[in-house]
Amino acid sequence: MAVLNATPDSFSDGGRHLDPPAAIARARRCLAEGASIIDVGGESTRPGAQRVAVAEQIRRTLPVIEALAGNGEALLSIDTTRAEVARAAIDAGAHIINDVSAGAEDAVMFALAADTGAGLILMHRLNPPEADSYSDRYASPPRYGDVAEEVKAWLLARADAALAAGVRRGQIVLDPGLGFGKTVEQNFDLIAAVSQWHAIGYPVLSAASRKSFIGRATGVEEPAARVFGSVAVSVAHFLGGLRLFRVHDVAAHREALDAAARIAGSRGARR
Ligand code: HH2
Numbered sequence: 001m002a003v004l005n006a007t008p009d010s011f012s013d014g015g016r017h018l019d020p021p022a023a024i025a026r027a028r029r030c031l032a033e034g035a036s037i038i039d040v041g042g043e044s045t046r047p048g049a050q051r052v053a054v055a056e057q058i059r060r061t062l063p064v065i066e067a068l069a070g071n072g073e074a075l076l077s078i079d080t081t082r083a084e085v086a087r088a089a090i091d092a093g094a095h096i097i098n099d100v101s102a103g104a105e106d107a108v109m110f111a112l113a114a115d116t117g118a119g120l121i122l123m124h125r126l127n128p129p130e131a132d133s134y135s136d137r138y139a140s141p142p143r144y145g146d147v148a149e150e151v152k153a154w155l156l157a158r159a160d161a162a163l164a165a166g167v168r169r170g171q172i173v174l175d176p177g178l179g180f181g182k183t184v185e186q187n188f189d190l191i192a193a194v195s196q197w198h199a200i201g202y203p204v205l206s207a208a209s210r211k212s213f214i215g216r217a218t219g220v221e222e223p224a225a226r227v228f229g230s231v232a233v234s235v236a237h238f239l240g241g242l243r244l245f246r247v248h249d250v251a252a253h254r255e256a257l258d259a260a261a262r263i264a265g266s267r268g269a270r271r
Helices: 020-032 054-069 083-091 109-116 147-164 184-194 212-218 227-239 250-264
Strands: 002-005 037-041 075-079 096-099 119-123 172-175
Touching: 002 020, 020 037, 020 054, 037 054, 037 096, 054 075, 054 083, 075 083, 083 096, 083 109, 096 109, 109 147, 119 147, 147 172, 147 184, 184 212, 184 227, 212 227, 227 250
Parallel strands: 002 037, 037 075, 075 096, 096 119, 119 172
Antiparallel strands: none
16 A cells, blocks of 8 residues: 655655645556555644645545546545545545544544445544654653553454444454554554454554654654665564555565565465
8 A cells, every 4th residue: 555645744755746746646656666555645644733624635635536546547545534535535436444543533434434335444543643742752651551452452442333333344454553642662562463463353554654663763864764664564564464554665665575475475484
């Protein structure tokens, strides 16, 4: 899943794909490099980001979705917490709702997913962007007993709520929300634990790409340069059984995951 931020303020690529032709060109490049899903967003979720009105999110994302949906080039995902934005995207041809609030911000989101049959990504976070911080900058760090157990229980409760609203099990993907409401150490605890979530009953999305905890581990300050650290997390997750990866650097991930797939499929791995 390639990240396509049609925003002026995203943490690693803000302003680069605000203009629809630039966004569409990037999407096509990502597909050529091996992505199969394009995740289009019109609102940054980075800590401290300003919220973006529904009409503006639609204005930013719709031309891109319309252009890519036209000839069935890719699976398209809309990164939004607002059902009106998701509805417009689905009407224009999107297939998946990527809701970083897991349906908590808009009461209509689950009903929309149930009605349309769209894929539904449910992500864990503690607070909305305006009340969150980068993982290495918390004045008062988030507290968990066992971060992985608490995140897992929270996600399963959100999945139950979606099922109760009529969403089918096969529509749902769970996402631990790396970088959202977690310190550097909690993010790495969660990264390691997610590989043990084999019995969770849903596919799990790995989405560590370029985040600040990677920079903390690797010493790479510039978000766009955090490629090797991001790839390392994805490969670890692949070998742990995950198969969905939300990434900025498609070519690097494709290459590394192709090699990881050979390891996972080898006789040595089955022994
Ligand atoms: N992370 C970001 C945005 N959307 N969606 C899911 N499901 N999981 C994530 O971890 C996730 C997400 C943040 O990354 P990015 O889109 O690059 O930045 P920004 O939110 O600043 O646009």
